[in-house]
Amino acid sequence: MGATLKAFVILSVMLWGICGCFGHGGYLYPQFYDKSCPKAPEIVKSVVAKAVAREARMAASLLRLHFHDCFVKGCDASLLLDSSGSIISEKRSNANRNSARGFEVIDEIKSALEKECPLTVSCADILALAARDSTVLAGGPHWEVPLGRRDSRGASLSGSNRNIPAPNSTIQTLITKFKLQGLDTVDLVALSGSHTIGQSRCTSFRQRLYNQTGNGRPDLTLDQGYAAQLRTRCPRSGGDSNLFPLDFVSPTVFDNWYFKNIVASKGLLNSDQVLFTRSEKTMEIVELYAKNNQLFIQHFANSMVKMGNISPLTGSRGEVRKNCRRINSS
Template sequence: MAKSIYLFLALTLLDFAPLCFSHNSYGGYLYPQFYDRSCPRAQEIVRSVVAKSVAKEARMAASLVRLHFHDCFVKGCDASILLDSTGSLVSEKRSNPNRNSARGFEVIDEIKSALEKECPQTVSCADIMALAARDSTVLVGGPSWVVPLGRRDSKGASLSGSNNNIPAPNNTFQTILTKFKLQGLDIVDLVALSGSHTIGNSRCASFRQRLYNQSGNSQPDFTLDQSYAAQLRARCPRSGGDQNLFFLDFVSPTKFDNSYFKNLLSFKGLLSSDQVLVTKNQASLELVKMYAESNELFFEQFAKSMVKMGNISPLTGSRGEIRKNCRRINA
């Protein structure tokens, strides 16, 4: 217990960094009031399209949060993930983490189209994604936060960055932590942001190795609860069924809460990258226990970590552009 309190105090001190502003080496700031004059209804428009989309399909909330995450880990939060392939550009949508998996692009298109009518070439696709991630979280019962704004959109994409930078379901704990640290995020951010797996789905192909051949020895993952594993095997066979979908949090799959962390403590994390938070590192285990015990603490840290992630290398000032269409760079 003493250790938990000590860790909590240490982490609290760690988190006194200011939230509302991001400074980068090019002298550009992100701040919440960025569109107050140029497009006062921007946030309201984003919120209403996201609300409509999530009401139509609950899974969309998780997809929009994930889209922001997969964007920010590649070249920073610059909407590079939204670009379609052209003659000279290879889309990040083709990468292993995104192919047949990243979704929500049509929702971003709809938001962009509404904003272009309201205030042409003013609101960036990168800011739309940051706002949509926050609004999605709130709509399914999660915390809210103030989103610093003023990002601009990239004029390029990075397929290799998308393949290499985004944590994979079968990565080791150390590899995942390293990928977070390369983005300026720490172990607290890693555990809190993993909590977004309280909503959404994963495909059979992403965790099959845990059921049948975790270490290349034809044995299942011994850190997976065996009755849960048996349920998963019923719909995720040794071969075939790659696209079959499973809830990341089977307890409350469409509600943003801390049951994800409770599942991990019962060895019922779906992905290997979830379960290693409990089995491979003492500090991350302590954090999982804290968040499993206190929904409030999890919400507070998730909000802080989302702001921090949204501040990864934004394009500001005259860098990048404001795309008219999120799928392609301006002519």
């Protein structure tokens, strides 16, 4: 790893290790509910644990909801709103349609919290806590979650389509979309490591198998033996929703095999593999994480805190929804 990049990585992590709790919209802190709803973290953890015990994939699904919420209008639970009145749900976007899941688990958490302390814990904070708890249950790091977000009273379908990186994104698109959220190259690579758990549909990577650049040829940066395995269940047409692990070695364990796979040309999505093949800076970070699981774990936790602080609604802005799927009646 180059000396300049190494210094950049260390400085980035040190700065966010100091606090990382100033968002663009206000101040968040882990003790926010200590007096108003002290059992809140315990309730979230309990429901998430039951959900993941029922289905291991749910850990990745809940983690993904937090990402897809924060990248649109900030971490404000806009993703959770169903269409009604003037609201067009973000669940209809290309990034979420037929793939975002886990909403029923969030509903279950919210119901339990409303019984314990009505109109106190925001849906946005539920998403942040559920993402952390899901990561821990999969064997990943624990971090203190800064709290105090409030819930949006609107959604942005266009923002969801525009801001969330697609699975076939180029490296420049990825860097740009993360930079627009205040996230740097280290954050991009570390947060991409969430693909160490979870699954993806055939339709998300089919072009790599058959027609990567529009010339009817496969992606030559994909290991051809691995590609042949993928083709058995991801044909040229049909099978769109067939599921494949993003990390085929340890698909339900939060570790650095995702990065080892990329180094071996076995990243499933184009947006995974380009981290190693299209940018020297991201390639060096991928190599670093592939060799050092503890460093990846540490950086991931720091970057999750940083991401969770994207433009939160605080103070009197927004509201605390009673039902995460709809705004409170005015």
